[in-house]
Every structure is written in structure tokens, then in C-alpha cells.
Amino acid sequence: MLFSSYTFLFQFLPATVLAFAAARRHSPRAGIMVLVGASLFFYGAWRPVYLLLFAASVAVNFALGLRMEDPLRRRGIGTFGVALNLAWLCYFKYTNFIFDSLNTLTGAPLPFVNIILPLGISFFTFQQIAYLVDVMRGARVERDIVSYTLFVSFFPHLIAGPLVHHAEMIPQFKRGRTGRSAVLAARGLAIFAAGLFKKVVIADNLAQFVSPVFAHLDAGGGVTTPWAWLATLAYTLQIYFDFSGYSDMAIGLALLFGIRLPVNFRSPYQATSIIEFWRRWHITLSRFLRDYLYIPLGGNRLGEQRRYVNLLVTMLLGGLWHGAGWNFLVWGGLHGIYLSINHLWRGWRGSKPEVSMAGLVVKGACWAITFFAVVVAWVFFRAKTAAGAWQMLEGLFGAEAGSSAYASPGILRLMDLPMLVGEQRLLLIGGGAVALALAMALCLPNVPQLFRYREYRRAPERAAWVRWRPNAAWALLSALALAISLFGMWQRLEFLYFQF
Amino acid sequence: MRGLSISQRGPSLRVQAASARWIAAALAMTLAAWLAAVAGLLAIANRVHDDVPALLAIKLPLLQSRPELIFAGESRTVYQVDPNLAARLIGRPPGTVVNIAYDAGEPLALLSAIRRQPDRFRQARVVVSVAPFLFNEGVRSAAVYPQDVAARLGVAGQMRSFLPLRVGTLIRFIREAFGARLAADQHVADLGPAPTALGLNIIDRTQPDDRWPDKIGSHAHYADWDLSGPKSRFEIGALCDMVALVRKLDVVVPPWAPRYDRASDPAWRDKDDQYAALVADAGRRCGFAVINIQSIPGLEQGNYADEMHVNASGVPIYTSYLVSRLKR
Numbered sequence: 001m002l003f004s005s006y007t008f009l010f011q012f013l014p015a016t017v018l019a020f021a022a023a024r025r026h027s028p029r030a031g032i033m034v035l036v037g038a039s040l041f042f043y044g045a046w047r048p049v050y051l052l053l054f055a056a057s058v059a060v061n062f063a064l065g066l067r068m069e070d071p072l073r074r075r076g077i078g079t080f081g082v083a084l085n086l087a088w089l090c091y092f093k094y095t096n097f098i099f100d101s102l103n104t105l106t107g108a109p110l111p112f113v114n115i116i117l118p119l120g121i122s123f124f125t126f127q128q129i130a131y132l133v134d135v136m137r138g139a140r141v142e143r144d145i146v147s148y149t150l151f152v153s154f155f156p157h158l159i160a161g162p163l164v165h166h167a168e169m170i171p172q173f174k175r176g177r178t179g180r181s182a183v184l185a186a187r188g189l190a191i192f193a194a195g196l197f198k199k200v201v202i203a204d205n206l207a208q209f210v211s212p213v214f215a216h217l218d219a220g221g222g223v224t225t226p227w228a229w230l231a232t233l234a235y236t237l238q239i240y241f242d243f244s245g246y247s248d249m250a251i252g253l254a255l256l257f258g259i260r261l262p263v264n265f266r267s268p269y270q271a272t273s274i275i276e277f278w279r280r281w282h283i284t285l286s287r288f289l290r291d292y293l294y295i296p297l298g299g300n301r302l303g304e305q306r307r308y309v310n311l312l313v314t315m316l317l318g319g320l321w322h323g324a325g326w327n328f329l330v331w332g333g334l335h336g337i338y339l340s341i342n343h344l345w346r347g348w349r350g351s352k353p354e355v356s357m358a359g360l361v362v363k364g365a366c367w368a369i370t371f372f373a374v375v376v377a378w379v380f381f382r383a384k385t386a387a388g389a390w391q392m393l394e395g396l397f398g399a400e401a402g403s404s405a406y407a408s409p410g411i412l413r414l415m416d417l418p419m420l421v422g423e424q425r426l427l428l429i430g431g432g433a434v435a436l437a438l439a440m441a442l443c444l445p446n447v448p449q450l451f452r453y454r455e456y457r458r459a460p461e462r463a464a465w466v467r468w469r470p471n472a473a474w475a476l477l478s479a480l481a482l483a484i485s486l487f488g489m490w491q492r493l494e495f496l497y498f499q500f
Numbered sequence: 501m502r503g504l505s506i507s508q509r510g511p512s513l514r515v516q517a518a519s520a521r522w523i524a525a526a527l528a529m530t531l532a533a534w535l536a537a538v539a540g541l542l543a544i545a546n547r548v549h550d551d552v553p554a555l556l557a558i559k560l561p562l563l564q565s566r567p568e569l570i571f572a573g574e575s576r577t578v579y580q581v582d583p584n585l586a587a588r589l590i591g592r593p594p595g596t597v598v599n600i601a602y603d604a605g606e607p608l609a610l611l612s613a614i615r616r617q618p619d620r621f622r623q624a625r626v627v628v629s630v631a632p633f634l635f636n637e638g639v640r641s642a643a644v645y646p647q648d649v650a651a652r653l654g655v656a657g658q659m660r661s662f663l664p665l666r667v668g669t670l671i672r673f674i675r676e677a678f679g680a681r682l683a684a685d686q687h688v689a690d691l692g693p694a695p696t697a698l699g700l701n702i703i704d705r706t707q708p709d710d711r712w713p714d715k716i717g718s719h720a721h722y723a724d725w726d727l728s729g730p731k732s733r734f735e736i737g738a739l740c741d742m743v744a745l746v747r748k749l750d751v752v753v754p755p756w757a758p759r760y761d762r763a764s765d766p767a768w769r770d771k772d773d774q775y776a777a778l779v780a781d782a783g784r785r786c787g788f789a790v791i792n793i794q795s796i797p798g799l800e801q802g803n804y805a806d807e808m809h810v811n812a813s814g815v816p817i818y819t820s821y822l823v824s825r826l827k828r
Contacts, residue, residue, distance in 0.1 A: 181516070182516045182517075182519035182520045182523070183515055183516060183519045185519065185523060186519040186520075186522045186523050186526075189523055189526060189527075190526070193526075409686075411682065416675070417674070417675065417678040418678055418679060418682045419678065419681075419682070420682055420685040420686060470518070470519060470522045471522075472525070475522055475525045475526040475529055476529055476533075478526045478529075478530075479526050479527075479528075479529030479530040479532070479533045480529075480533050482526075482530040482533075482534075483530050483533035483534040483536075483537055484533075484537065486534055487537060487541070490671055490675070
């Protein structure tokens with residue numbers, strides 16, 4: 001069930017909101033029970049049989065947590081639990097990748113195993129690994145199965161994040177306060193509308209300049225330089241608006257129930273360094289990789305050389321988390337190298353951040369280098385084959401002039417309504433759309449800033465030059481965003497991050 | 501709209517109430533904005549609409565062979581009439597018989613195609629199948645509502661007819677309108693490749709037992725029975741207008757699966773008789789023949805994929821029978 005589907009918006013969500021409101025009048029605990037039921041239904045609606053797998057994962061991790069109350073057995077059980085989760089994830093996500101790689105390397109005839117990847121497995125497995133690791137480190141064991149289940153299964157973040165932390169979710173389920181529910185719901189509705197607009201109107205319309213080109217390259221074709229740039233830049237913006245739109249929708253939906261999710265994006269393309277980029281892009285994954293991989297590996301405490309090795313390993317595994325493929329590994333490796341270079345540069349220049357020292361031109365150059373590096377890395381992330389990625393790079397730098405026969409024959413699809421405009425005009429329109437989307441990503445405040453969103457037990461976001469207020473003008477804007485998005489929903493394109 | 505503004509410093513209850521008002525206002529404005537956008541999109545769709553839909557346009561390249569016998573109409577021709585077999589049965593070479601029917605195909609669209617390429621039809625015998633949904637005003641579902649009839653309702657009529665419960669029909673109309681315009685702009689009817697098997701598609705599976713309706717009288721095609729609306733007017737008018745533009749016009753009323761018994765389902769029998777009479781009456785007035793097929797010898801339940809379409813095994817039986825009726 002997609003957030004941007006009629007079934008979700010007009011059946012599941014209203015029913016859940018009404019049931020939650022009615023239950024909350026009885027008791028906060030009843031409201032939480034409703035959310036658990038709704039979340040399990042939400043997951044089961046995809047493939048009922050996989051609900052059993054999901055429930056088993058939750059039950060096993062909860063039981064392991066309880067057994068870890070014994071300090072003598074804590075480390076052993078915790079290690080076993082983490083290994084079990086990793087094995088579970090490995091089986092579903094990486095079996096065929098491992099077999100395929102072994103086939104290529106050794107020629108061993110290992111079979112292709114027909115495994116259906118459970119939705120959101122990377123997210124709910126990592127959340128539970130973090131829980132077990134924290135309990136190993138001395139965090140309090142959760143004894144309430146209802147709160148624990150909701151922490152893992154809460155439907156706004158269940159399928160594609162944000163990756164939530166038990167310490168920022170479970171306490172919220174145990175509060176009895178309902179005093180500002182309508183205030184939060186109003187803000188939640190507006191944030192949801194903004195997220196839906198970003199996904200359905202911006203990201204989905206950019207997809208038409210991306211998918212046919214990459215499909216053509218993956219099939220062994222070539223690409224002209226203008227189309228290569230258009231497709232790559234369009235994908236750069238598509239994935240941002242798609243994933244950040246999804247995260248905004250998740251945050252807005254959670255607010256409808258008075259729950260605060262962590263922020264996942266803070267205008268990443270405004271970053272003037274790769275280090276800053278990773279503080280703004282998929283923040284909850286970066287946080288997880290830092291706390292549960294990079295720091296346990298030694299972080300920067302074991303010397304400079306080890307730091308770069310740790311960075312590289314962390315980013316390689318971060319890439320692999322996104323998907324079982326060499327392209328994701330290359331993408332992660334590239335970002336590991338970028339980060340290492342960035343840290344080396346900072347070490348060479350001193351610890352002061354470059355922005356404060358530099359003038360506008362230097363800042364602009366820093367931004368351009370960062371953005372360019374990110375764009376190049378996206379080529380590997382998007383292409384399904386290594387050959388396709390190389391073809392795209394050759395196209396970007398004019399090394400090989402392909403044909404443009406892959407592009408739809410001059411057909412523009414506005415909210416999926418087709419119009420014949422001719423190929424040259426399509427290229428111009430695509431360029432304009434990319435420029436407009438980039439301007440929005442660079443010049444407009446991000447959704448947390450716009451709504452002065454406050455994460456759980458954190459200060460509100462820094463105020464921006466434009467700020468949401470619950471008045472008539474913003475009601476109209478939200479209404480327009482929702483109304484336009486409702487038309488775009490007939491495209492039924494999935495969220496890009498569902499595959500991870 | 502001052503009442504919508506929320507003073508964050510106000511007492512909690514007042515802030516709560518104002519927030520609830522804001523949510524209500526935002527949702528109400530969404531509805532208003534959506535309705536305005538629907539009206540705007542419908543106005544555009546009505547302008548770009550082409551009476552020849554994309555599904556028909558992709559079949560029209562078949563006419564380049566200047567066929568003598570053209571099967572047209574809705575799904576029961578698409579999936580049931582084999583032009584190759586029909587050509588053999590009438591002793592003509594392949595290509596002289598074609599099947600240009602398409603799912604939920606309507607006479608208005610065919611008329612428009614005939615008017616666009618009159619010389620391709622003038623010397624041909626045209627056999628059009630019809631179904632109850634084409635005339636019954638009560639059928640408003642997105643899948644089968646005749647698009648050319650929808651285009652003739654105007655924006656106000658479209659919104660009145662289909663909102664709020666049949667919004668899917670409007671969405672399909674908008675999408676099909678743009679699809680038809682694209683097909684027209686790309687000259688698909690003239691330049692596109694001819695479809696395979698001379699236009700015949702085959703249904704290669706039978707629907708599961710629990711999908712078969714118990715009674716045809718309660719089938720969606722007979723819901724809210726009303727033959728007095730614009731559908732009947734426009735589609736019957738189109739059939740009448742075709743008569744002068746083709747060598748001979750036959751209108752076929754194909755049968756339902758044999759498991760359904762008209763005698764034991766009077767609701768179905770009455771409605772079916774009314775619609776067959778409507779078509780027959782038009783045939784007498786306008787000069788086209790009507791072939792009302794209630795059952796076909798040798799065509800059994802096992803030959804049906806669902807309640808109204810035959811499977812691969814039924815195609816030769818249905819085609820042979822239909823050709824034999826045309827020969828009479």
C-alpha cells in the first residue's frame with residue numbers, strides 16, 4: 001500500500017485516524033493498540049504471508065531483549081541476536097548476489113534462488129540490531145511487547161524509514177498526554193501534503209527523463225551527451241524529491257498520531273562538502289552507520305590511516321545496505337573515497353570549516369565540486385549494470401556519441417498525460433524541469449525548516465525566511481498541493497527506496 | 501478567514517479548536533481545488549479528445565489491405581472472431597477479412613474511423629458486435645463507459661454524471677483523451693505497424709470458479725437498467741449513420757456462456773430482450789441487419805474463458821457460426 005495510493009489515502013488512513021481518535025478517548029494505551037493493529041494490517045496488505053516473517057522477527061528480537069536482562073548472558077545473547085538478524089537479512093537480500101558473484105569468480109554452477117525480498121527488511125532489521133546493541137551496552141530492556149512492536153512496525157516509517165531509534169520512539173508511546181493533538185495533526189497534514197507533492201508532482205514527473213535512458217544503457221545502447229546529462233541530473237533530483245518526499249510524508253503521518261519521527265533530509269544538495277552532504281542526506285542511516293559501524297570499528301580514535309579504512313568500510317557496507325549489487329558497492333566506495341579526501345583536505349587546511357574562511361567564489365566552487373561528485377556517484381547507484389554505468393559516464397563526458405533513439409519519440413508525460421512535443425523540445429523541457437527542481441532544492445527551505453519541525457526531545461529547526469503558519473494562506477497552499485498531487489497519483493510509481 | 505489563524509499563545513483549548521478548524525478548512529479547500537482542477541482538466545480533455553481512441557487507431561493499419569469483410573465492435577469480436585478462418589470459410593485470400601474490434605469498443609468510434617477513411621470502408625461489409633453496457637445508462641464504470649459518449653456530455657454533464665462515486669470514469673476519460681490525441685498526432689492509424697493475427701487476440705486462460713457470476717440478470721452490464729439516456733441515443737445514431745458509408749452493415753448481439761439459462765432468469769431475459777429490440781428496431785428503421793445470437797450449437801461451457809468471452813477452443817466454433825449466419 002503506497003502512501004500515494006487512493007486505497008491508502010481514502011480508506012486506510014481515514015479509518016486508522018478515526019479508530020485512533022476514538023480509542024484515545026478511551027485511553028492512550030488503546031490508541032497505541034490501534035496503531036499496532038493498523039501497522040500490522042498495513043504490512044500484511046502487501047503479502048499476508050510475509051506478515052508472519054515480520055512478526056517472527058519482532059517476536060524473536062523482543063524475546064532476546066528480555067533474556068538480555070541477565071547481565072551474565074547479555075553479551076552472548078546480544079551477539080547471537082545481531083548475528084541472527086544479519087543472517088536473516090543476508091539470506092533474503094544477498095543470497096543471489098553472493099551466488100552470482102561466486103559463479104562469476106569461480107565458475108561454480110550455483111543456482112538462482114527465487115527469494116522475494118520482504119518489504120522494508122533493511123529498515124526493520126537495522127532498527128532491531130540497534131536495539132540489541134544498545135541493550136548490550138547497558139540500555140534499558142523493553143518489557144512491553146506492544147510498545148516494542150509499534151517501535152518496529154509503526155506504519156509511517158515501516159517500509160522506507162526514517163530509520164528510527166528505540167530511545168526516541170518507545171517513550172513517546174508511553175506518554176499519556178493528548179493535549180496538543182489537533183495542533184500536531186494540523187502541522188502533520190501540511191507536512192504530508194508537502195511530501196506528497198514532492199513525490200508525486202516533482203519526482204514522478206522527472207522519472208520520464210531517467211528511466212528510458214538508463215534502461216537503454218543497461219541494454220547495451222549508447223547515449224548522446226545532452227541526454228546523458230539530462231538523465232543523470234534528473235535522477236539526482238528525482239531520488240532526492242522521491243525519498244525526502246517519502247520521509248516528509250512519514251513525518252506528517254506520524255504527527256497525525258502525535259508521534260515525532262526523526263528528520264531524514266536537510267537540503268543535502270546545498271552542502272559545500274561531502275562531509276556536510278552526509279550530515280544532510282538520509283540522516284538516520286548516517287547516524288546508524290556512525291553509531292553502530294564506524295565508531296565500533298574504531299572511528300577516528302586509532303590514527304589517521306585506520307580512520308580512512310574505517311570510513312571506506314563503513315561506506316562500502318552502507319552502499320551494500322542499499323542493494324545487493326556491485327554498483328551499490330561502487331557507489332558506497334566512491335563516497336568512502338570522497339569522505340577520506342574531504343577529511344584529508346580538512347586536515348591539511350586546518351580544522352576550520354571551509355565555508356567560514358572562504359568568500360562567495362570559493363564557497364561556490366566547493367558546492368560545485370561536491371555536487372559534481374555526488375552526481376557522478378549517482379550514475380553507479382542508478383545503473384543496473386556496470387556496463388550501463390560506464391556507458392553513461394562516457395556519454396556525460398562526450399567520449400562516445402550514442403543515438404537518441406532510446407528516448408520516447410518526443411513524448412512529454414505531464415502527470416502521465418502524454419503530449420507529442422518533438423525530441424528537441426522534450427530535451428529543452430527536461431532541462432527546464434531539472435533547472436526548476438534544482439532551484440527548489442537549493443533556494444527553498446527544507447520541510448523541517450519550513451514547518452519549524454521539532455524532533456523528539458530536540459529544539460525546533462532553525463527558522464527559515466519563509467515559515468509555515470496555520471492560517472488561511474497556508475491552508476490554501478496545502479490544499480493546492482494535495483489537490484494537484486491527487487491527479488499525479490494515477491501514475492502509481494513506487495517509491496525508489498522501497499527496493500532497499 | 502481570520503478565524504483560521506491560530507494564536508500559539510492562546511489557551512490550549514482555543515488553540516486546539518483553531519487547529520481543528522484549520523484542518524477542516526484545508527480539507528474543504530482541497531476538495532474545492534480538486535473540483536476546480538477536475539473541471540479544468542475535463543475542459544482540456546474535451547478539446548484534445550479524438551473520437552478514434554488509441555486502441556482502435558493501432559488496429560486501423562489493417563485496412564491498408566483493403567479488406568472486403570471487416571469485423572468491428574467490442575471485446576466479443578476482439579477475442580472471438582478469427583479473420584483468417586473467416587476468409588477461408590468465405591473462400592477469399594488472407595487479408596481480405598480483418599478484425600478491428602477493441603475492448604469496450606463503441607459504434608461512435610467506428611463511425612469516426614469510417615468518416616476519416618471512407619474509401620477503405622465503402623466497398624466493405626462491416627460486422628459490428630454490441631453489448632448491453634453500450635446502451636444501458638446505468639453502467640458507469642471506468643472500464644466500459646463509452647468514451648465518445650462521455651465526450652459529448654460536456655464538462656457540467658460529465659461532473660454531474662460521474663461525481664462523486666464514478667470519478668474513475670472521469671480519470672479514464674481524461675487519460676484516454678490524451679492517449680487518443682497522441683495516437684492521432686503520431687498518425688498511428690496510417691503509419692503504425694499492423695497488429696498480428698489480423699487483429700484477433702486470444703484469451704488463454706479460464707477464470708477461477710469463484711469469479712463466475714451466479715446470474716447474468718445481476719451482472720454489472722445490466723445494473724440500473726435504463727435505455728433512455730445519451731448512450732442509446734448516440735450509439736444507435738452512430739449505427740444508423742454507418743449504413744450509408746459501408747457496403748453492408750450487420751450488427752451482432754453475441755451470446756453469454758451456456759451455463760446461464762435465460763428461462764430461469766426472467767430479470768435478465770426481459771432486459772436482454774429490451775436491448776435486442778432497441779437494436780433490431782434501429783436496424784429496421786435505418787437499414788442494417790441484426791444477428792441476435794442467443795446460443796451456438798457446439799459451443800459449450802468448456803469453450804468459455806469467462807461469462808461472456810470464449811477461450812481459444814471456442815474461437816473456431818464462434819467464427820464458423822458467425823460466418824454461416826452472414827452467408828444466409
